[in-house]
Amino acid sequence: MSIPDKVKIVEVGPRDGLQNEKQLIPVDVKVELVNRLARAGFVNVEATSFVSPKWVPQMSDAAEVMARIERRPGTIYSVLAPNMRGFDGALAANADEIVIFGAASEAFSQRNINCSIAESIARFEPVAEAAKAAGLRLRGAISVALGCPYQGEVEPAAVVDVARRLQALGCDEFDVADTIGVATPLQVDRVMKAVTEVIDPARVAGHFHDTYGQALANILASLQAGISIFHASVAGLGGCPYAKGATGNVATEDVLYMMHGMGIETGVDLDAVVDIGQWISGHLGRKSASLAGNALATRKAAKAAA
Ligand code: HMG
Ligand code: MG
Numbered sequence: 001m002s003i004p005d006k007v008k009i010v011e012v013g014p015r016d017g018l019q020n021e022k023q024l025i026p027v028d029v030k031v032e033l034v035n036r037l038a039r040a041g042f043v044n045v046e047a048t049s050f051v052s053p054k055w056v057p058q059m060s061d062a063a064e065v066m067a068r069i070e071r072r073p074g075t076i077y078s079v080l081a082p083n084m085r086g087f088d089g090a091l092a093a094n095a096d097e098i099v100i101f102g103a104a105s106e107a108f109s110q111r112n113i114n115c116s117i118a119e120s121i122a123r124f125e126p127v128a129e130a131a132k133a134a135g136l137r138l139r140g141a142i143s144v145a146l147g148c149p150y151q152g153e154v155e156p157a158a159v160v161d162v163a164r165r166l167q168a169l170g171c172d173e174f175d176v177a178d179t180i181g182v183a184t185p186l187q188v189d190r191v192m193k194a195v196t197e198v199i200d201p202a203r204v205a206g207h208f209h210d211t212y213g214q215a216l217a218n219i220l221a222s223l224q225a226g227i228s229i230f231h232a233s234v235a236g237l238g239g240c241p242y243a244k245g246a247t248g249n250v251a252t253e254d255v256l257y258m259m260h261g262m263g264i265e266t267g268v269d270l271d272a273v274v275d276i277g278q279w280i281s282g283h284l285g286r287k288s289a290s291l292a293g294n295a296l297a298t299r300k301a302a303k304a305a306a
Contacts, residue, residue, distance in 0.1 A: 004228040006265040008044065009255060010205065011037045013280070014065075015046040015080065016249055017237030019058050021284065027061050029283055031068045033276070037234065038072040040272040046078045046099070046231075050086035066093035078139065082113050082120075087127045097137035099175075100124040102166065104142050104158045107150035108179070112143065112242040121165045128169035140166030141175040141207065146183035146191060149244060156194040163195050174204050175231065178218065180246045181211030185221035192225035205229035208250045210236060210289075215250035216258055223264075230255060235277035236289030251290030253277050258292075274300070 014034050018025055030048070037045050047069065053060035062079065069077065071094075078097035081087045090098055102120045103109040109117050124140075131138045144151075145159040163174055176195055178188075188206075195204055206222040206229070208215035219230055236251035256270040274296045281288040288294055 003223040003262070004226075004264065006228065007223075007259060008205075008229045009042060009252065009259075009266050009268055010044040010046060010078070010229065010231045011042040011234060011252055012046040012207075012231045012249055013037065013233040013235070013237050013252065015048055015059070015078075016231075017233040017235075019049065019056050020238055020248075021058055024058060025283075027064050027068065029280075030061070030065045033234075033280055034065070034069045034077070036272070036276045036279075038070075038075045038077075040276065041266075041268040043074065043267065044076040044078060044097070046080075047095075049080035050089035050093075051080060051082055063089060063093050066095065076137065078137075080141075081127055083123050084126055084130070087130055091130070091134055091136075095136065097139055098127065098131040099139045099141055100127055100166070100169070100171075101141040101143060102162050103148075104145045104154045104162050105148040105151040108144045108148050108242070111150065117162065121169070124166075124169055128171070132170055137172050138170055139173040139175060139205075140169065140171035141177055142166070143177050143179045145176045146178040146187060147180055149180050149246070156191045159191055160194050160198055163199055167199060172203065173229065174199050175207045176204060177207035178209055178215075181209035181215065183208070183218055184214055185217045188218045188221040189225050192222050192227055196226060201226040202228065205231060207231040209238070209246055209248065210250045211245070211247045216254060219250065219255065219258070232256075234273055234290075235281045235293060237280065237284075248289055251277070251288070251293060253288075253290040253293030253296065256292075257296070270296070271300075 048062040049059040079095040232252035233249035236248040238248035277293040
């Protein structure tokens with residue numbers, strides 16, 4: 001089995017994790033979450049989204065969150081921007097990386113960003129140009145790359161087609177997203193292999209929601225297909241407001257536990273992330289969705305009590 005000895009974990013909890021929370025979360029909590037995650041060693045933290053507050057009210061405080069977080073040297077603070085309005089907000093907020101987000105199915109594109117795939121690419125064009133002109137990193141997300149809640153199956157060719165269009169816009173990184181967490185490993189292998197025929201594997205990321213409990217297996221399949229960037233959300237927070245029933249991203253603690261257990265370097269302090277996962281879950285009034293996080297927290301509490 002040939003797998004990388006080092007991976008990049010993009011922590012998406014403050015954005016993908018919190019965007020689906022019904023109750024508005026105080027800015028203080030969001031700021032503390034981003035700061036603690038950056039301190040735990042993530043080189044990339046997806047901090048917030050500059051999207052329409054009518055569509056995602058939870059992200060309406062994006063400018064304030066960005067203004068108040070501490071900037072750790074070397075950390076990339078990413079934000080989502082679906083249009084120029086979002087880009088202007090992101091630029092004013094001094095974001096390091098702009099994430100444009102398209103979809104591999106027409107139905108999901110309409111529900112999530114209210115336009116067709118072709119229209120979304122046209123809308124991303126000026127965003128991409130402006131991001132490059134400002135010297136910012138540009139990432140392109142491909143939603144429902146492994147299954148769509150409205151259309152059902154998605155052909156790998158549709159994913160490759162969007163990846164090519166995002167490549168033409170100058171994206172530095174490409175997120176292959178299982179928005180509703182339905183994929184299984186052999187399917188992931190097929191899609192990752194198809195995408196990496198046109199995109200450098202070093203620039204492709206796996207973004208797995210864990211709805212059906214397949215995310216770690218899908219990450220292993222991706223590792224074997226040469227992928228070395230993965231998105232994860234502390235405590236498994238999250239879901240997409242425009243994909244009903246979609247639950248959180250794979251829990252960061254689970255991913256770190258697996259990577260470290262396999263001798264794969266992440267640069268992230270798992271112990272610190274376990275504490276953050278317990279803290280944010282407590283704040284949200286629920287148990288963490290991370291199995292590894294809960295097990296490690298229990299072990300730690302038992303040790304402290306002994
Ligand atoms: P629209 O309604 O077609 O656009 O939405 P519009 O231009 O008519 O704007 C509607 C209103 O929003 C207007 O306000 C605009 O000014 C305002 P009004 O004039 O009615 O008062 N507006 C904005 N405000 C702030 N920032 C902006 C912005 N743009 C417009 N950037 C639009 C189109 C794209 C704006 C909308 O559909 C939208 O914001 N969608 C975002 C949906 C979203 O955030 N989804 C979750 C993130 S994607 C995700 O989770 C998937 C991912 O994790 C990967 C995966 O798992 O698949 C990345
Ligand atoms: Mg997502």
